[in-house]
Amino acid sequence: MSLPYLKKAVAEDDRETLIRYVRLHLGDGDDAAGSKEIDKAWVEALKPLLELPETDRGFIESTLAERDHATLCHLFFYLHLYLVRHSGEWIHDGPF
């Protein structure tokens, strides 16, 4: 899907197209795999927090407050790949 195609989907609030694109992106062209990858990342983010470890809230708060929206969105995609790599189940061909 090209960028103009995706921007048209945004303009028309065509969420199905946008969701499918994210799944295709994260699933390397397979939207079912991408959906599973998204779930995997959330599970991987949840697991360590169940023990209520001390986390760096200051870093989180300052990052959210001081960084621009686009950078945070970009970081979100990086965190997805970080989490799925951390899961030990890496479906992608190349390294992160």
Place this chain on the structure above:
Amino acid sequence: MAPSDSSPSKQLRPGLWQVVNDRYPGSMITKEDLVPLAALKKPLSECRVAFLSTSGVQPKGSLRFDTAHPVGDFTFRRVPSESPVEDLEIHQLKYPTFGAERDLNVIFPIERLRELRDEGVIGALNKSFYTFIGYNMDPERVERTLARDVAEALVEDQVDIALAAPA
């Protein structure tokens, strides 16, 4: 090798992009402009050759290609053509790199090109090869920025042949 006399007026693989867009609606690129073939103006043994690759190969320690971004990475890296393969690494998620990790030359034939240079088959290697990643969802931006920047670098380097290979 004698200079090529191939006709510059014939489009290679006409209809290719239409097939791609029919199969993947809204995807990739529409290309109807004629891209003429460029005739070689001197023997290969006198030519300066650069290699262009979408493999995501880059010098270790350079800013890694952005494989997370949903729209792609529109930057390129210069890879010194005399780089030992041990000094190079791949950052790319979208193609199998198993073979290339064992022998980088299967995707980025830097040693094979040096051999051809040493044997006199080609005149010289450009000081830099150019690499980027193929996962870019904005083909117009690729043309406006990445392709233009690489083309300008090739012209500045006075390259005679740019050998391009997808990954």
